[in-house]
Amino acid sequence: MNDILDLLPPEATHRDAERVFTEAGWTPCGAGDWAIALRSPDRTPDRTMAVRISPFDPTGPYTAELYREAAHTRQVPQLFVHRRLVGGGDLQVMEWLEAVAEQEAIEFHRAIENREESVAELVDIIRGIHARALQELPWCGPLDQNPSNVMRGSDGRLVACDLFYADGPALYSAAGAQPEVVAERIPESERRFMTEIPLAASGPWDAAEREAMRVGLAEVDARR
Known part of the structure; x- marks a missing residue:
């Protein structure tokens, strides 16, 4: 190990x-x-x-x-x-x-x-x-x-096991609609790969939607 x-x-x-x-x-x-x-x-x-x-x-x-x-x-x-x-x-x-x-x-x-x-x-x-x-x-x-x-x-x-979890629907909805809110509450260093989770149970996740979320968050980070 x-x-x-x-x-x-x-x-x-x-x-x-x-x-x-x-x-x-x-x-x-x-x-x-x-x-x-x-x-x-x-x-x-x-x-x-x-x-x-x-x-x-x-x-x-x-x-x-x-x-x-x-x-x-x-x-x-x-x-x-x-x-x-x-x-x-x-x-x-x-x-x-x-x-x-x-x-x-x-x-x-x-x-x-x-x-x-x-x-x-x-x-x-x-x-x-x-x-x-x-x-x-x-x-x-x-x-x-x-x-x-x-x-x-x-x-x-x-x-x-895995009793604790983030409220994914609310979090990702906010990231898509109000990226500035997510950027303010979660540092970029702690959410850099948030669009890369597998979503094996709830997916598939549209690639265009993922990219739009990444771009929205990146634009907010650039302004900050």
Whole structure:
């Protein structure tokens, strides 16, 4: 792992990260709206890992904080590496997770929502970090209760992942219609690649619309 990370320069972007991990033998294993995922070449039950690489993810540091703060509960993924990437990207290396049945995931989300005893300590950590994210992050969304955000670790336990997210529809609508508002609230260095998220679940995203958004933001940045 360290030898791969040593190949990432301090100014690495999401493109650099994907290239370096791919060249090291990690293979594509999924994509969502905000990030892609690659699977490690070592696929023994206790060594398989995944890397999540996002071009733009304002909530990445909060998610990483949750994984660290709640690690002792064993109800979040084991996080090995977290690194911010140039332009607002985010990289997380974590244990390999498997999908669970939708009903099982819904029940776990319900336990979190109701702060049931089995997840009470996890819930307190989630709520504390999320409350701060709501104060600090423009366009921070509510907790994500998508069933796909509950998965199973290699030891069989259920974990909650990717609970924090930016309100994409509102943020990108603002970027298209009022780029000056987005430029004022999010520094260029933290949104440089915001039009390069995969949108694998919600896409496709029209190329002309992406380009218009990039141009609009660039014009505002040039004036600022």
